[in-house]
Amino acid sequence: MEEKFKSVSIYDLYERFPSRDSCLAYLAKKKWESGFTCKHCGHHHYCSGGKPYVRQCTRCRYKESATANTLFHKVKFDLVKAFAIVYFIATNKKGISSCELSRTLQLRQKTCWLFRLKVLSAMETHRNVGLSGKVEISDFEIGMKKVMKNGREVRYKKRVVLAVEKKGKGVSHVYADEVNHRGYNQINAVVERTVNPDALISCYKLRGYDQICKKYQVISRVKKTKKTIMPLSYRIENSIVFWLRGIHHHAELLQYYLDEFCYRFNRNQMKEEIFVHLLERMVCHRPRTYMEIIS
Numbered sequence: 352m353e354e355k356f357k358s359v360s361i362y363d364l365y366e367r368f369p370s371r372d373s374c375l376a377y378l379a380k381k382k383w384e385s386g387f388t389c390k391h392c393g394h395h396h397y398c399s400g401g402k403p404y405v406r407q408c409t410r411c412r413y414k415e416s417a418t419a420n421t422l423f424h425k426v427k428f429d430l431v432k433a434f435a436i437v438y439f440i441a442t443n444k445k446g447i448s449s450c451e452l453s454r455t456l457q458l459r460q461k462t463c464w465l466f467r468l469k470v471l472s473a474m475e476t477h478r479n480v481g482l483s484g485k486v487e488i489s490d491f492e493i494g495m496k497k498v499m500k501n502g503r504e505v506r507y508k509k510r511v512v513l514a515v516e517k518k519g520k521g522v523s524h525v526y527a528d529e530v531n532h533r534g535y536n537q538i539n540a541v542v543e544r545t546v547n548p549d550a551l552i553s554c555y556k557l558r559g560y561d562q563i564c565k566k567y568q569v570i571s572r573v574k575k576t577k578k579t580i581m582p583l584s585y586r587i588e589n590s591i592v593f594w595l596r597g598i599h600h601h602a603e604l605l606q607y608y609l610d611e612f613c614y615r616f617n618r619n620q621m622k623e624e625i626f627v628h629l630l631e632r633m634v635c636h637r638p639r640t641y642m643e644i645i646s
């Protein structure tokens with residue numbers, strides 16, 4: 352099958368990646384597509400590292416596997432199942448919980464939880480494209496609850512800043528960022544790295560947005576009440592909140608889930624290719640350890 356396969360059914364997936372070997376072959380091909388560069392000394396020549404899909408630098412003798420320095424680094428379970436997790440995350444319109452992955456693939460829930468977060472790392476927003484044209488900026492709170500070791504339930508809130516680019520009557524692009532709950536001072540920083548300087552902004556009439564109004568051309572400021580809302584932003588806010596409740600049930604590591612939501616939303620047009628796109632991103636992404644993820 353061609354590498355850039357468009358539509359992938361579960362049948363196609365197992366036919367294309369039936370074994371660890373086929374997964375490694377794919378990763379090696381993607382990883383060294385534009386040639387080999389030794390991670391230690393930068394040398395470009397290599398010989399076989401003695402095992403399949405392992406390359407050894409001919410200068411410093413450093414050996415590198417196809418999974419090393421990617422998000423598949425040190426995956427302790429079957430690589431075929433790891434590819435299947437990427438597949439399920441990519442192809443389920445609303446994502447998939449670690450419990451469901453665990454049931455489907457007969458892996459431990461914690462294993463699925465951790466690898467799932469690695470896949471979500473690859474969905475991280477790169478912000479290469481700043482929002483332009485008419486852009487709505489808003490913020491909202493998400494209620495959280497956490498069960499402590501003594502069984503006590505603690506409730507708290509997290510704040511999210513939302514930047515929504517309008518296109519016609521709809522939305523073309525969304526970025527969402529978790530910010531410090533207490534202060535509005537981070538809104539400005541989020542907007543600066545997300546929105547192009549020539550954008551036309553709509554935002555709330557709150558002190559936290561004053562800085563933005565000095566830097567951008569503001570076309571409307573809406574007083575934030577239950578009746579006066581910015582309809583597009585409000586729609587996206589609700590989608591995020593309902594989706595979080597439905598799929599993840601909690602959102603301790605909120606930014607991962609916000610990135611997942613935006614990744615899907617912004618690639619609405621390329622649904623069929625998301626699986627391949629995610630695999631490619633995972634190959635290019637540096638590895639992430641459990642400690643890095645939870646911190």
Ligand SMILES: [Zn+2]
Binds near residue numbers: 390
């Ligand atoms: Zn080397």
